[in-house]
Amino acid sequence: MKARNGTETNSGEADSGSPARIDSGLIYSRIFDAIVDHRLVPGTHLKEDELCDLFGVGRTRIRTALSRLAADHVIELVANRGAFVCRPSVEEAREVFRARRVIEGHLIRRAAERRNPPMREALTAHLHGEHAAREAGDTARVIRRCSRYHQLLADQADSPIMAGFIRELIARSSLIVAIYEKSKPDKCEIDEHRLLSDYVLDGRADDAAALMDRHLQGIEDRLDLNDKSGPVSDLRHSLGFL
Template sequence: MTSAVAAGSGLDEGAGVDRVSDGGFSLPPGRALAICLELQKAILEHRLRPGMKLSEDEVGEIFGASRTVVRAALHALAHSGLVTIERNRGAFVSRPTIREAHEVFEARALIEPRVARMAAIAMTDAHLENLKAHIDAEHVALAAGEMGKSLMLSGQFHIAVAEIADQQVLGGIIRQLISRSSLIIALYWKRPDTACESHSHHALLAAMKAHDGQAAEEIMKSHIVDLHSGLDLREQTHHELTLADVFRG
């Protein structure tokens, strides 16, 4: 999969985090875009956790950029929903509430099964190879103990399915939901030893290979419900790293 950001963000994340698409608003130029993508990757890999402050001065010091450049990057992330900018307080990694967590996964359970059915009908050999590559990359991350990266790749698999269905409106909504899901999982996931269960993705792949839309729809619905049940929807507290800790080395 090649995209894991909110609808309208204009930022597409592939393995190299190097693609940009027109998301309907002005993208930050050059250096600001590079910083934006680095911060986005750190958020989606759960190295920058929900609620963490993104000081313009500290981000600028880490990346060797002016406050103007950093501000452009943070505003782009705010458009994607990954960052919240509060007046007189600054920018923070967005922190979804427990209510939002329920609503996001309920929305996914309504939308994604239908999209999976459409993707199964539209599936080609090239699409299948692309999805398999995503699953393989997720397994590599799991084997390396990179849980945040594994969860990010799992989200990208779901967005890949939406792209295959070729439904622009629904695909945009799913991108936004996946983006919020990443933050929700960072806060509330209660099964740290698992990511998006690989057997579900393999089952989806098999149904899509057979162009079995009904099976794909049923598997996706069960999968989303299972993900929802994997959330510990109570207030959580975490020890936060500093920005310097996250990007050191």
Template sequence: MSIQQIHDPDSSLGDEHKIVDRIYNAVMQQNLPPMTKLSESTICESFGVGRMKARRALLLLASQGIVELRSNRGAFVASPTKSDADEVFEARIHIEPSLTAQVAKRIDARGLKALTKHINKEKAARRSGDRQEIIRLSGEFHVLVATVSGNGFLARTLRELVTRTSLIVAMFGSGKASCCRDDEHEQILEAIKNRDAGRASDLAREHLEHIQLDLDFSQTHQPEPDLVSLLKAR
């Protein structure tokens, strides 16, 4: 199961979940800025679906906090405020350090293999200079830590918080905040491998604080993307 499909897709909503996953990935890669209008007609053109499926996909995205539905105006990529950012990071700082400590205490060989494989993907993306992949993998590391904990509820919660963080970084991120710092995930993984719960917790907290400190709330403008080119299946 992919990270973006932590929700259990209903097979009867296959087209809708394809739309949700592609828009989710575009948000995670910061290719789809906050306040971008997502018209039903554009989604229909991009995915070759009817308006009913486009509408259901937008409702699913709204339920995950990725899209805002505005009366008489349509659907827009969610546009977080500074207050939203403060709340998201407060929630993550409450959840992730203790969760990471629990993972360090309980992780099995399968979980370690999954995290190590993910870190290797991050390294490969950095070596190749693939910024979009770096950004996507940086966010998904946090969801994967929750996933290997075995707590499905926390994994779904972290997925939503990480998605909201991507929107926050897309809106307020400085160059440094576009993705996680180079070696911090590796340090967290090393603490987990060593079963050092205290250090894993401290590193997770410091890591989140670094991301938050790198935000610049004086900048909010993002150019409108070409939605059809961005979302259309290749």
């Protein structure tokens, strides 16, 4: 599963006045990113008519994007009702974090074993961005950067199939956190990203894998695994059509 299927886009590039430029890949990316960034909350109804109006395209492109999102398990297509952002169960939440600990533990070992200057540059630049977001008090950007740190690490392992699995699991984790989070990460947990990077770049594979396991367990420990429901999202605002 290639990240974004090669359709790397900037959400600001969508132009409702130029529908020919808005393919299903861009629509997929905008919705996927809004889910990962907690702008589209679990249970939100992704109405085809509204999406067609927002993106200025026909139903075929919208349905292609929604099919891809359903294949990634971040939305659910319900017969005779439409598409909804998934609401993971408690057992699904636990299973997602079990899977992440196994896969990310393996990938971070691989990254530590193949460390190189481009990896150092990528991790350093990302951590600077995380720090800037925290200093600015930009909660939405902190959430976005923290999620993408794990994807960035996975991408360094030169294992694209597993990195694709992690991309899906990160999206599902975002839904889980949106429903079940009972407390925000403390400073020690946030600083673990820098320590993880240090271990990888020093080639300390065992230390990196052990810390990744503790780090993901810490995120899971912040969850109150009792089902909750909250208000659904406004599509126009969540997808950046202000």
